[in-house]
Amino acid sequence: MISRRGFFSLAGGVSLAGALGLSVSSEALAQKTAPVFTGIVKGVAVGGYDPVAYFTESKPVKGNPAISLDHEGAKWYFATEANRETFKKEPAKYAPQYGGYCAWAVSQGYTAKGDPEAWTVHNGKLYLNYNKSVHADWSKNIPGHVAKGDANWPKVLAK
Numbered sequence: 001m002i003s004r005r006g007f008f009s010l011a012g013g014v015s016l017a018g019a020l021g022l023s024v025s026s027e028a029l030a031q032k033t034a035p036v037f038t039g040i041v042k043g044v045a046v047g048g049y050d051p052v053a054y055f056t057e058s059k060p061v062k063g064n065p066a067i068s069l070d071h072e073g074a075k076w077y078f079a080t081e082a083n084r085e086t087f088k089k090e091p092a093k094y095a096p097q098y099g100g101y102c103a104w105a106v107s108q109g110y111t112a113k114g115d116p117e118a119w120t121v122h123n124g125k126l127y128l129n130y131n132k133s134v135h136a137d138w139s140k141n142i143p144g145h146v147a148k149g150d151a152n153w154p155k156v157l158a159k
Helices: 026-033 081-089 103-108 132-139 142-152
Strands: 064-071 074-078 115-122 125-129
Touching (some): 103 142, 132 142
16 A cells, blocks of 8 residues: 555565665654755755745745754744744744745645745735645635645644
């Protein structure tokens, strides 16, 4: 059987990778289930973009590594110190939904990377999508996808 992680499962829970003596780091497996997606820039949320800027500038803005803070096991970059302070006061308001994973994928019951360039602010919340093509599909029914995503989150992290 193929799992969501792409490994074959054998009887007794042994993966094909393990049975063949292949090394799969626990970090690689943990990345899939981390509550905040940090796969674009290792250990950094939103691929290094400033989450507050989506709200204040209505566009993605690269953050500055010198203006950062740690939150929920990830480092977050900001374009300005004011944005960092704003985030620090209300992180739930500015952090992307579903930990920055692709909102469309979460609505479908699985996780995928969230691209900081494929984004939507809907009802005061930031959503990222896998890419601009997926974003186009997401945009066809944002309220429906949000309802499904909310129902699936955070259960999809265990898959």
